[in-house]
Amino acid sequence: MKTYLDCFPCFMRQALEAARMATDDPNVQREVIDRTAGLLPTIPMNANPVDIGRLVHRVVRDVTGVPDPYAAVKKESNDLVLDLYPELKAKAERSADPLLTAIKIAGEGNIIDFGPNMAVDRDRSVERMVSDSFAHALQEPLDPDGYRTFQRRLADVSEILYLGDNAGEIVCDKILIEELVKRGKKVTFVVRGGPVINDVTVVDARYVGMDEVATVITNGSDAVGTSLSDCSSEFREAFRTAELTLAKGQGNFEGLSDVPGRIFFLFKVKCPVVGRETGARVGTLVLKEQALEKVAK
Amino acid sequence: MKTYLDCFPCFMRQALEAARMATDDPNVQREVIDRTAGLLPTIPMNANPVDIGRLVHRVVRDVTGVPDPYAAVKKESNDLVLDLYPELKAKAERSADPLLTAIKIAGEGNIIDFGPNMAVDRDRSVERMVSDSFAHALQEPLDPDGYRTFQRRLADVSEILYLGDNAGEIVCDKILIEELVKRGKKVTFVVRGGPVINDVTVVDARYVGMDEVATVITNGSDAVGTSLSDCSSEFREAFRTAELTLAKGQGNFEGLSDVPGRIFFLFKVKCPVVGRETGARVGTLVLKEQALEKVAK
Numbered sequence: 351m352k353t354y355l356d357c358f359p360c361f362m363r364q365a366l367e368a369a370r371m372a373t374d375d376p377n378v379q380r381e382v383i384d385r386t387a388g389l390l391p392t393i394p395m396n397a398n399p400v401d402i403g404r405l406v407h408r409v410v411r412d413v414t415g416v417p418d419p420y421a422a423v424k425k426e427s428n429d430l431v432l433d434l435y436p437e438l439k440a441k442a443e444r445s446a447d448p449l450l451t452a453i454k455i456a457g458e459g460n461i462i463d464f465g466p467n468m469a470v471d472r473d474r475s476v477e478r479m480v481s482d483s484f485a486h487a488l489q490e491p492l493d494p495d496g497y498r499t500f501q502r503r504l505a506d507v508s509e510i511l512y513l514g515d516n517a518g519e520i521v522c523d524k525i526l527i528e529e530l531v532k533r534g535k536k537v538t539f540v541v542r543g544g545p546v547i548n549d550v551t552v553v554d555a556r557y558v559g560m561d562e563v564a565t566v567i568t569n570g571s572d573a574v575g576t577s578l579s580d581c582s583s584e585f586r587e588a589f590r591t592a593e594l595t596l597a598k599g600q601g602n603f604e605g606l607s608d609v610p611g612r613i614f615f616l617f618k619v620k621c622p623v624v625g626r627e628t629g630a631r632v633g634t635l636v637l638k639e640q641a642l643e644k645v646a647k
Numbered sequence: 648m649k650t651y652l653d654c655f656p657c658f659m660r661q662a663l664e665a666a667r668m669a670t671d672d673p674n675v676q677r678e679v680i681d682r683t684a685g686l687l688p689t690i691p692m693n694a695n696p697v698d699i700g701r702l703v704h705r706v707v708r709d710v711t712g713v714p715d716p717y718a719a720v721k722k723e724s725n726d727l728v729l730d731l732y733p734e735l736k737a738k739a740e741r742s743a744d745p746l747l748t749a750i751k752i753a754g755e756g757n758i759i760d761f762g763p764n765m766a767v768d769r770d771r772s773v774e775r776m777v778s779d780s781f782a783h784a785l786q787e788p789l790d791p792d793g794y795r796t797f798q799r800r801l802a803d804v805s806e807i808l809y810l811g812d813n814a815g816e817i818v819c820d821k822i823l824i825e826e827l828v829k830r831g832k833k834v835t836f837v838v839r840g841g842p843v844i845n846d847v848t849v850v851d852a853r854y855v856g857m858d859e860v861a862t863v864i865t866n867g868s869d870a871v872g873t874s875l876s877d878c879s880s881e882f883r884e885a886f887r888t889a890e891l892t893l894a895k896g897q898g899n900f901e902g903l904s905d906v907p908g909r910i911f912f913l914f915k916v917k918c919p920v921v922g923r924e925t926g927a928r929v930g931t932l933v934l935k936e937q938a939l940e941k942v943a944k
Contacts, residue, residue, distance in 0.1 A: 355663055359660035387688050
């Protein structure tokens with residue numbers, strides 16, 4: 351996805367929020383704002399928002415000296431959803447269509463995101479947000495065309511590359527992955543190569559026991575999404591040869607929406623710009639196949 | 648009011664919105680973003696947001712070459728509320744307390760504002776927003792202490808300095824001013840000295856016939872609110888000697904909240920930062936007396 355002008359004020363807001371996570375010192379927070387403001391004019395309009403986000407969050411780390419401002423928040427989110435795991439797992443298993451329910455659970459987990467401006471949710475605790483959300487999620491319909499196409503593609507493959515997104519959400523991903531494993535699929539779960547916002551790293555994958563159900567690899571990049579040029583050659587090879595990729599979250603959509611491949615995107619639409627790109631309203635859960643076919647292997 | 652770090656991303660957003668009002672050329676819009684980003688690091692934290700807004704909107708005018716990007720929008724807003732005038736006027740006159748109702752109408756008119764980020768309302772037309780708003784406004788309670796204090800102060804004075812805010816809203820102001828005139832008060836209505844966002848200038852005052860009920864003067868400044876140091880000496884003298892000032896809108900509150908004087912602020916809270924300053928939630932109508940007494944005349 352290309353960068354829109356709307357992304358520029360949003361990057362300033364993200365920088366400020368991350369700075370506040372890292373430090374209470376207003377002078378340091380101000381320095382983050384100023385350095386981010388200095389960065390923006392250097393960004394070409396054909397840059398991918400995922401790459402800009404990477405630069406912005408590097409500024410936050412450089413200026414504050416805090417390598418992982420969201421470390422505590424990530425642990426809290428993981429603990430919160432781990433507590434819900436038995437209940438969510440039972441809901442998936444007891445439902446008429448466990449795969450569909452698990453997709454909805456994994457999709458709904460994507461609300462646990464500290465990147466976009468979820469203004470409505472700032473006043474609510476994460477606990478409240480998550481419990482409200484799951485209460486409604488399973489009643490909400492999911493685009494039947496998207497689901498049917500996903501089922502069809504799934505029947506053709508034995509392995510799935512699953513691109514993770516956020517802490518907390520990863521527990522929901524595990525429920526979906528367990529459903530995939532039951533269907534005989536081998537799953538590789540991909541985490542970010544380093545901390546950025548509340549995105550999952552290998553620390554979160556271990557913490558929630560993802561390694562018990564999937565092979566866990568990193569993409570070698572600390573971008574807020576998947577920016578192939580910033581990823582390790584090992585990850586790029588895994589992506590190039592994947593039979594089917596399931597990319598969670600808006601950041602992975604932003605990074606891969608123009609990349610050919612057999613990819614499904616599963617995410618909640620969180621900003622008007624992505625809403626425009628997908629034709630879905632903010633708040634909608636999207637399961638969408640990449641329109642572009644994979645280039646020759 | 649002082650500037651908060653939250654104001655910095657908000658200024659970027661304001662600059663972008665104003666740039667889009669002025670031109671469809673994405674390169675020019677981008678230049679506005681870049682010049683605004685360049686401006687932000689130069690701003691001291693003790694600056695008033697009203698002064699920063701003035702600089703930001705000057706950047707928009709300089710870069711786009713459009714002196715009044717919101718000219719068409721202002722005329723539309725005025726026409727829209729002029730159409731509602733007979734109905735609103737009748738509601739005030741027929742109500743049990745015409746002054747209270749007129750204050751609510753004038754206060755509710757303050758929603759017609761293109762400055763703050765009224766995210767919820769971006770999807771609705773101005774027509775829809777205004778009609779929805781007035782439908783509820785007259786049922787909503789207004790802080791009874793604020794109103795009682797205002798009535799008491801009003802009884803003591805013969806003249807009122809009324810600081811206007813936005814186009815469209817000015818028609819609602821006229822209804823309140825007519826109620827004040829009925830009570831024997833002489834009103835001076837103040838407009839901005841030059842165009843900025845959709846704030847009223849002498850053009851709007853004439854268009855809606857404000858000069859039929861009040862003396863219209865300008866404050867000599869194109870700030871988005873009242874920044875005394877940027878105002879003409881004539882306005883500053885009028886403000887210094889005013890028996891009672893009624894300041895409409897968040898921008899006038901931001902500019903004058905730390906200035907001693909017999910001032911009432913009447914506005915809708917439109918951002919979390921002003922919400923924190925006033926102790927009122929976003930969306931609330933506030934009628935609030937300035938806590939600081941006027942310094943020696």
